[in-house]
Amino acid sequence: MAEEDEGPQKAVADPETYRESLDAWMKMQMPAAEDLRVHAVDMPRATGFSNETVFFSATWSQAGEQTTHRYVARIEPPDGGLFPIQTRECEISCELQHRIMSAIKDSGVAPIPELLPFEPDTGVLGRPFFVMEFIEGLVPADVPRYTQAGFLVDDATPADRERMVRDAVETMGALAGLDWRTMGLDWLDVKAKGQPSLQDQIELYRDYVDRELSGREHPILSASLDWLDANAPSAPVGISWGDSRLGNMIWKNYRCASVCDWEAVSLCPPEADIGWFVMFDRMSYDDFDVPRLEGFPTREEQVAIWEAKSGRTVGHTIDYWEIFGAMRFDAIMIKLGDRMARAGIVPAEPGISIDNGTTDGLGRLLERQGVSL
Template structure:
């Protein structure tokens, strides 16, 4: 899924977050860059006991979060947004995380990195996805006038990357997509990734969790705990859907390669949430 998997940077980001915040990052033991032991670099963390909302099957279908009460789910959602705000509150992130920096505007670098990922994962080998290219064009045409100050963007901000004890976060995981950028990158991703699961549930006539991580609720809670009001959120929700489309199209291509799926003449079908992304681009998607 990554052209280059930078484990050293991931380790440095986690160490920096642990040093600068009260966010529950697992205690790091060491980073091993010598491949002799396991055949690849690795890092070691202390074990954290708890439970994680499932991706497979998605937590909107079954499991401990599905079985929780609305009040318990709200507690988990609020605590998750609180953790995100703590991460975003790290002062002077460019100085603390110089390995994430670069020339020009951080949002532009972020989008160009996604464009490069699309080329590497799909387009350069002849797997062009018209819907993804349409989404990149939409992004270019709807660029925010003022993206605002940079924060440390967690990158994969969602409950499925947190270990909970009860309904309280005790470990924040998966920092391989960390970057500098506007707060809304993470906010849009958190809202979108839950809605992706929720739309799957409603599409097969299951209730899902319609009361969980709703767009307006996330924005309101984030404003309450951070004092910051999200801007240009429609842009960042489309951007989240675009980023996820690249991931899902790469997954589809990999499945075909290993004989786990069949190809299609309509390359837009490589995007599992095709209808969702199309509606976002058309401005017809209906939020709660």
């Protein structure tokens, strides 16, 4: 078989092989660094459902001074990303993330780690990857949910919680002010016509859902797409981070030190980000049946903070944007559930690809809008 016809290579599986490969790669990236060595490789167990993450340190001498820095390598998942592919230039998830993170960093509106070059050569680690600096800080957990346990419950004061949520929402509001055209982000334009729209995203997700379902029925998700299509508000397109939540930020002293996980970025009204944020807020409290932590801004307060920072008005359309977020989350659950079933993590039938808490939550949101299910 010719080299270009070979299937995807399996990523190397042990820390020492990673260390050797990263050691050689880092020396190529930093030719002025004397006696560079990679060490302290840490590989959290990879699920294959999102980017594989590898932590490592590099020590070198330069101008007679020895220094050590910590880094993070993000490696392409074996089956690609979970979210719909916006354009052909977005097919490699970690390349997409590297490109948008570089652009956001250049804009200066949100904290982004220092980035080393994207590496497309699968001969290094088995799949494409990029490396960025490691940012010290805290990350709110999903399991157990940060509203149930962890530093926000055990250590934070009400003022800390208010400051943290406000900073998260204001960071999103600042992103809403970016101009995708002046930033050269036309490579994210779904139809490549220079006029991206909310309708483009609804159509993209409808096609994605049809493809991933492969003939299966998903009445609640189908109803949500129809409702979103029929009730779409008018809102100017901007840059939507796409996965805007507390757990995708790194926190120092309850201030955002880094905005992470950009694989869901799109050209879409940025109201989608505050919708996704309040959706996760509702899930993290209501769906877990836990009382709101003291100091944690309410949904209405979060929207008001975003409006003040972005200069845009959400108003009553916040319900629309929350349903838009819930639809997107439910859509990627199809692919995630199928991958988990193939891996033997969950039984194939009944499948969580369709029957899951995200679908239930989406159904409740639609019923509040008078949709019969």
